[in-house]
Amino acid sequence: KEPNGWLKEGFNDIQWENASIDDKVNRDLVAQMNQPIRIVKEITPISVNEIKEGQYIFNLGQNIAGWCKLSINKNICEPNTTITLRHGEMLKEDGSLYTKNLRFAKATDKFILKENKMREYHPHFTYHGFQYVEVNGLKPNIDLPLGTIIGCVLASDCETTGSFESSNSKLNKLWKNILWTQRDNMISVPTDCPQRNERMGWMGDAQVFCQTSIYNMDMAAFYTKFIQDIRDGQVKDGRYPDFVPHPYKGRSKRRLFSGVPAWADAGVIIPWQVYLNYNDKRILKVHYNSAKKYVDYIHSKNKNLIWKKSTGNSYNDWLNGDTIKSQDYPESGGSVPKPVFATAYFANSARLVGKMAQVLRKKKDAEKYAKLFEDIRDKFNTEFVKENGMIDGDTQAGYALALNFNLIHDDIRPDVVRNMINALKKYDWRISTGFCTTPMLMKELTKSGYNDIAYQLLLSEKFPSWFYMINNGATTMWERWDGYVKPKPNKSINRIKGSYDSIHGRISVDWKYGDSQFNLRICIPTNTTAKVYLPTVLGKDIDKKDLINIMESKKPLKTNPNIRIQKSKIGKTMLHIESGEYDFSFDLS
Incomplete structure (x- = not known):
């Protein structure tokens, strides 16, 4: 049980046992090399349902790795009652929690409301993978606020690039x-x-x-x-x-x-x-x-x-x-x-x-x-x-x-x-x-x-x-089958844009198809160069007419000294460009 006032200055800890010392461990203590594990996001559930008396299912709307922060008081829970949280990724057809895919993982946290005032609880030395949370031990037949639990997303805190x-x-x-x-x-x-x-x-x-x-x-x-x-x-x-x-x-x-x-x-x-x-x-x-x-x-x-x-x-x-x-x-x-x-x-x-x-x-x-x-x-x-x-x-x-x-x-x-x-x-x-x-x-x-x-x-x-x-409602990639695709222009999708914050700076691409025109905007960071593949054909012999058809910032391609055409193949033309911002456009008809 939690001792009264143990977090406050002057608490008498005379009853606490001393930590044991293992002098057989022979390892160097080194600084952590990577980012710490932190709560990187908090998610409020999108729904809560009482599936049977005193048993509630919260749906975060997103599959996460982390834990739940539980807020309880005397209005929703009797003192000294054990509150049990079970975590899962799916529900059964009857709306109850599905846990078969967890194998031997219990994915269960238990808390006891000590006194009548509002308290917040969460675990610290474990985490779970889940979208749904089954809560037992609360008062039955009450309207629970969605914020009774908050999904805390845990991860090594790496910056999105x-x-x-x-x-x-x-x-x-x-x-x-x-x-x-x-x-x-x-x-x-x-x-x-x-x-x-x-x-x-x-x-x-x-x-x-x-x-x-x-x-x-x-x-x-x-x-x-x-x-x-x-x-x-x-x-x-x-x-x-x-x-x-x-x-x-x-x-x-x-x-x-x-x-x-x-x-x-x-x-x-x-x-x-x-x-x-x-x-x-x-x-x-x-x-x-x-x-x-x-x-x-x-x-x-x-x-x-x-x-x-x-x-x-x-x-x-x-x-x-x-x-x-x-x-x-x-x-x-x-x-x-x-x-x-x-x-x-x-x-x-x-x-x-x-x-x-x-x-x-x-x-x-x-x-x-x-x-x-x-x-x-x-x-x-x-x-x-x-x-x-x-x-x-x-x-x-x-x-x-x-x-x-x-x-x-x-x-x-x-x-x-x-x-x-x-x-x-x-x-x-x-x-x-x-x-x-x-x-x-x-x-x-x-x-x-x-x-x-x-x-x-x-x-x-x-x-x-x-x-x-x-x-089928996936909010993460299923283990049974996944991968990643590097996008290239295709008329089945009329626009894609993306960026990557590289060690040299931001690289960004934004392309779109119109009825008969293709537009491509690119940003290349300072002190770098890039190869750009345009989905068009200039042919083996590049003449002045071909150069006029491709525009950069509404001017003929040949007028930009930072661009040179390296080669042309059926279906694509490769350019070598210096750092800067570019706006290519040409007629595909």
């Missing part, structure tokens, strides 16, 4: 859901989920979402700390763990949850992405030997360069189409063969270690790992790629993976892209990729000139799709 807005309300909702999902899974480490008895820093999830998270928020300090966690969890032989921090000390457990393709590769991918975005070489200097040790471990176990041995639990492309059970959806054909998946990640990690060595001016290592990548690439093509561009398994995931990691030779690339399109057609233009390869699929479609198909997938409302989640 990205913005997005379009003419499509569901696309705007999708972006908000992605942002909420990131916030809900940033409790000191990037977790997989905030609600059930897991809440662990799964590395596969972290590496897939890394670049998106950086666009959304300032993640420099957050990932600097997490990369240290990754090294702390690395096994002596070089393997990175499946999740970080790694809770198991025993050798057998470490062996069981370490060294999985794509998950362990996060130990190479995340440091490289952080360097690319924040230009902090210190990350690479500190982490290089660790990343090198990991690649050398895979190589030592797979001398033939096909990663089949020492793959740990081998989760493969997690939650791919083969895990979906739906009447009109193919039962198989979505899962990429495990050796294809693993070897692709082996190649990519070797390539990135070579790039790290190049940045750090380790010439011999740069050459060594660049050659290792080329050797794995050649072996990948010999082992898995047929002359017609068919990759073993004939999956959307396999094609996207090989293309995205640059494993396909240029002469056969068009055939591989064609097979990727055919793999989509087999699924009635629905995605069968898992969460590792879904972003790759969208990127490779746009990169290969199939922007219309990428938009078809993005805007689809069939199951499975992003908008299917939106239509």
Whole structure:
């Protein structure tokens, strides 16, 4: 029970027991490297219903990670009554709380009203993932104020750096859901989920979402700390763990949850992405030997360069189409063969270690790992790629993976892209990729000139799709299927604008389609340059007439000395521009 006046000066604490001291702990006490966990937002419920006498269900209207602040007094609760709060993400059909998906997590808080005056309570050393709160112990048959509980959103307090807005309300909702999902899974480490008895820093999830998270928020300090966690969890032989921090000390457990393709590769991918975005070489200097040790471990176990041995639990492309059970959806054909998946990640990690060595001016290592990548690439093509561009398994995931990691030779690339399109057609233009390869699929479609198909997938409302989640009330991204799309102009959406607060300053883009005209506004920060792709065709020979058709700030393009045309391809023209604000427009008719 709470002692009277314990928070006030002069309180007599003689009855309190002294803290015990453990002199066996031998660890350095260091300052926190990343942002503190704070209440970053407070949410008032949108409704409250008494589903049976004395049992109330509050709906926050948004799935959050955090806790509830409870305000109670004698009008709604008798003194010495135990108030119980249970948290969940969904309701059953009868309106009661659904908790089966929480597994063993109790997600329960209890409070006791000590006296008759108004009191506020909230927990401090736990958090829950929830949208709905079941409250028991209050007086029955009363009109409870919505503010009886307040949802307190907890997260590592990283500043938002990205913005997005379009003419499509569901696309705007999708972006908000992605942002909420990131916030809900940033409790000191990037977790997989905030609600059930897991809440662990799964590395596969972290590496897939890394670049998106950086666009959304300032993640420099957050990932600097997490990369240290990754090294702390690395096994002596070089393997990175499946999740970080790694809770198991025993050798057998470490062996069981370490060294999985794509998950362990996060130990190479995340440091490289952080360097690319924040230009902090210190990350690479500190982490290089660790990343090198990991690649050398895979190589030592797979001398033939096909990663089949020492793959740990081998989760493969997690939650791919083969895990979906739906009447009109193919039962198989979505899962990429495990050796294809693993070897692709082996190649990519070797390539990135070579790039790290190049940045750090380790010439011999740069050459060594660049050659290792080329050797794995050649072996990948010999082992898995047929002359017609068919990759073993004939999956959307396999094609996207090989293309995205640059494993396909240029002469056969068009055939591989064609097979990727055919793999989509087999699924009635629905995605069968898992969460590792879904972003790759969208990127490779746009990169290969199939922007219309990428938009078809993005805007689809069939199951499975992003908008299917939106239509079914999702306020965050469902674990069973998610990803992220880099927008490119398409007439199916007539306007999109977004910004990113980079380390150099704000980068912003705002484009829109009119009946026959395209407008593009861009802001490039000082001391930077940019490549701009315009969705038009100037042709091989650029003449004065072509230059007049494209306007910048209502003047012919050629009159701006800060712009030069680098190349023109069918469907797009690339410009090189200096820092500044630009307003491009041209007639598409």
